Amino acid sequence: MAEHSTEPPDGKHPAFVVRSRAPLNGGPPPELIARAEHTPAELFYVRNHGSLPSIDPASYRLTIGGLVERPLALTLADLRSQFSRVAVDATLQCAGNRRDELQAIRPIPGEVLWGAEAISSAVWAGVPLRELLLAAGVLPAAAHAAFAGLDEVERQGQRFGFGGSIAIDKALAPEVLLAYEMNGAPLPAAHGFPLRVVVPGYIGARSVKWLAAITLQAAPSSNYFQARAYKLFPPAAEAHSADWQQALMLGESSLTSVICQPAAGARLPAGLVSIEGYAYAGGGRSIARVDISADGGASWVQAELRGQPTRWAWRLWQAQIELAPGAHTLVARACDTAANTQPESAASIWNFKGYMNNAWHRVLVHAG
Ligand SMILES: Nc1nc2c(c(=O)[nH]1)N[C@H]1C(S)=C(S)[C@@H](COP(=O)(O)O)O[C@H]1N2
Ligand SMILES: [Mo]
Secondary structure (H helix, E strand, O other): OOEEOOOOOOOOOOOOEEEEEOOEEEEOOHHHHOOOOOOOOOOOOEEOOOOOOOOOOOOOOEEEEEOEOOOEEEOHHHHHHHOOOEEEEEEEEOOOOOHHHHHOOOOOOOOOOOOOOOEEEEEEEEEEHHHHHHHHOEOOOOOEEEEEEEEEEEEOOEEEEEEEEEEHHHHOOOOOEEEEEEOOEEOOHHHOOOOEEEOOOEOHHHOOOOEEEEEEEOOOOOOHHHHOOOEEOOOOOOHHHOOOOOOEEOOEOOOEEEEEEOOOOOEEOOEEEEEEEEEEOOOOOOEEEEEEEOOOOOOOEEOEEOOOOOOOOOEEEEEEEEEOOEEEEEEEEEEEOOOOEOOOOOHHHOOOOOOOOOOOEEEEEEEO
């Protein structure tokens, strides 16, 4: 069960909802998820698989090796003085966001049962990964950029680091950053101080925190979190018999939208009600439309999209809808610029690891 922390974790807001303390996992309460376009650091969700490393910025080095012409070892000062500082407005979303709705269909043991809060958005600033890779010289056989973090994870008695990789074409895209700033301030410890990868448009797991090393290689990372976890299986697959080689290695986030206000179970005065939430397209696509229904999906109105269209960040939205006295199922679904829409039911996309739930979001409320 999630707890409302009496003592918030370091750097977090008193309302931050802790799902586990060691490792730290948690996020903002529903009503604060989509309060601001840029999530304050003290509310930004935290998804940790292992320890929180404490890193001395003076002795810190980032290494770049593998299939490069010139392996590099860079200090934080080198990163700031020898390369550009670029800012990117980007949303991070865990592939496990909204797992609780999948768990309600069939149990998903051993995973964090996220509600809709494993998503947040910030302006990240740092060095474009592309600049570093070009400085090191990318050899023709380099097909993937693998990242290794400095934290330590324990699984079935084994200890290892967190890692992941992205294909070289994405690694050379201008939006991928080695970030040292979040919302104009130094990266907080929980979010990867002193340096993290930010892979806009991809599942959060590829944005490796406490980055120690970048390795260019012919194959994807063999790290547990790339080779086993964060893979998508069909609904019929089961944990004990799963063929890990066959599953989809997750990369781009899929289209989603969520109602943040009113919260599930809310009792509201009948009449005109304001509905608010977020929509996120993933993969560099943008939100074209958010539809809201107050009758379980029989009829729809269009929400008003707030702010400006962006490639890498979510879009907050708002709708006004008339509610007669009684129970109502509010529903949200989005459409992106590639005309993708969301699946109607979570049951149709259930998978035993509980990833990528982007079904229509439903919230039962009572007006009266
Ligand atoms: N080193 C390291 N990087 C990591 C993780 C981790 O446990 N260790 N978690 C990943 C996952 S699964 C997600 S969803 C994002 C979460 O980033 P945040 O905690 O800053 O929100 O970080 C990713 N980077
Ligand atoms: Mo994640």
